[in-house]
Amino acid sequence: MTRIAVPEGSLFGLANLPYCVFSPPGGTPRVGVRVADSVVDLAATLRDEEFAEPSLNAFMAQGRARWNEVRERITELVSGELPDAAVHAVSDVKLRLPFEVADYVDFYASEHHASNLGRLFRPDAEPLLPNWKHLPVGYHGRSGTVVVSGTDIVRPSGQRKAPDEDTPTFGESRRLDIEAELGFVVGVGSELGGTVSCTDFAEHVFGAVLVNDWSARDIQAWEYVPLGPFLGKSFATSISPWVVPMAALEAARVPTPPQDPPPLPYLRGGESWGLDIDLSVVWNGEEVARPPYREMYWSPAQMLAHLTCNGASCRTGDLYASGTVSGPRRHERGAFIELTWGGKEPVEVAGQQRTFLLDGDEVAISATAAAVDGGRIGFGEVRGRILPA
The missing domain is CATH 2.30.30.230 (Fumarylacetoacetase, N-terminal domain)
Structure with missing residues (x-):
C-alpha cells in the first residue's frame, strides 16, 4: 500500500x-x-x-x-x-487530451488586451468598438485542432500581406504569436433553443484549463475583415492536461472590474464570477509576462450566458476560452503582439532582442490561484515548441 x-x-x-x-x-x-x-x-x-x-x-x-x-x-x-x-x-x-472537445469558442474578454489591439490596429479611432462593453465578443474556433500540452506546433502557412506589399503572397507566417488564456470546460450541456443563465454557471461548467491560442498575426490581419479570425487561429490551440475543478476555485472568486454601462439583464449576476488567478508566460526558459486574470472585464458565467442566449446549445466537452489575459502594465500583457507593441518594442529573451516566435522557440504558460485552505493551487502548464512550416 x-x-x-x-x-x-x-x-x-x-x-x-x-x-x-x-x-x-x-x-x-x-x-x-x-x-x-x-x-x-x-x-x-x-x-x-x-x-x-x-x-x-x-x-x-x-x-x-x-x-x-x-x-x-x-x-x-x-x-x-x-x-x-x-x-x-x-x-x-x-x-x-483530458476530454473530447465538442466545440471550441474563444472570447475577447480583457479590456486591456482589446484596447491595446485597438490602438495598434486603429490608431486614429477609439480603441474599443461600440459593442465591446455591451457583450462578450467571441468567435468559433476548431475543436479538432485543440491539442494537449507538449504537442509540437507546426508553423502555419497562409495568405499574408505586409503594409509595404501591393498584393498578398502565400507562405509561412512571419508573425507567429501566443495568447495566454484560461479555458472553461462544459460538463452538463443545454438543449437547443434553451439558455444558460449566469446563476446556473456552476451547474454546467466542470472546470478550468490553461490555454495557448497560437495566433499567426500576419495571416489574421489580412483575413479578419469582415468575418473575423479564421486560418490565423485554426491551426492549433494548446491546453493543459490538468482540469482544475470549479470547486477548487471557490477561494479565487472575486468580483469583475466595474462594468459600465451596466450589462443587460441576461448578463447580470455574472459579475460575481471573476477569478483571481496569476498567470506566467515563459519564453525559451525566461519569464516575460505575468498576466492577472482578475483584470478580465467579462466573467466566464457571462461568457456562457452570452454563448447560449440565442438558443445555441452547449454540449459535454465544449471548451470556451477567455481570450488573451492582459493587465494595465507592460509586463502583464499576455500576447507578444502587445508585449512588443506590434514588433516595434522588442523584449530581451536569453540575451536576444525578440518580437515574434522563431522556429525552435518554446513557450510555457502556468498559473496559480488562492486555495480554500489558505495556500495556493496550480494549473500545471501548457507548453509548446515551434517546428518549421
Whole structure:
C-alpha cells in the first residue's frame, strides 16, 4: 500500500485535486487525479466504469452533485493508503487530451488586451468598438485542432500581406504569436433553443484549463475583415492536461472590474464570477509576462450566458476560452503582439532582442490561484515548441 506525502506548499494538495487522462506504463488511457507529484488511477480506486474511459466526458456529463460526491470520496481515499498499482509518478505517465472537445469558442474578454489591439490596429479611432462593453465578443474556433500540452506546433502557412506589399503572397507566417488564456470546460450541456443563465454557471461548467491560442498575426490581419479570425487561429490551440475543478476555485472568486454601462439583464449576476488567478508566460526558459486574470472585464458565467442566449446549445466537452489575459502594465500583457507593441518594442529573451516566435522557440504558460485552505493551487502548464512550416 502507498501513502502519498504532500509537501508543504504543494500546488497539488487536497485543496486542488485536478483531473487528467493518462496512460500508465504499458496501460491504456484512463482518468486520474493529481496529488502532489503522483497520479491516482480512479478506475482502480473508485471502481466506477466512467473512470476507465479515455476521456473525462462520461464523468463530466453526470452533473454537479456527482462531481461533489466524487471529490469527497477522492479526498477521503487519498488521505489514507492506496493500492500500490493505483499510484503513479507524474513523470512516469503519458498525459493525454483530458476530454473530447465538442466545440471550441474563444472570447475577447480583457479590456486591456482589446484596447491595446485597438490602438495598434486603429490608431486614429477609439480603441474599443461600440459593442465591446455591451457583450462578450467571441468567435468559433476548431475543436479538432485543440491539442494537449507538449504537442509540437507546426508553423502555419497562409495568405499574408505586409503594409509595404501591393498584393498578398502565400507562405509561412512571419508573425507567429501566443495568447495566454484560461479555458472553461462544459460538463452538463443545454438543449437547443434553451439558455444558460449566469446563476446556473456552476451547474454546467466542470472546470478550468490553461490555454495557448497560437495566433499567426500576419495571416489574421489580412483575413479578419469582415468575418473575423479564421486560418490565423485554426491551426492549433494548446491546453493543459490538468482540469482544475470549479470547486477548487471557490477561494479565487472575486468580483469583475466595474462594468459600465451596466450589462443587460441576461448578463447580470455574472459579475460575481471573476477569478483571481496569476498567470506566467515563459519564453525559451525566461519569464516575460505575468498576466492577472482578475483584470478580465467579462466573467466566464457571462461568457456562457452570452454563448447560449440565442438558443445555441452547449454540449459535454465544449471548451470556451477567455481570450488573451492582459493587465494595465507592460509586463502583464499576455500576447507578444502587445508585449512588443506590434514588433516595434522588442523584449530581451536569453540575451536576444525578440518580437515574434522563431522556429525552435518554446513557450510555457502556468498559473496559480488562492486555495480554500489558505495556500495556493496550480494549473500545471501548457507548453509548446515551434517546428518549421
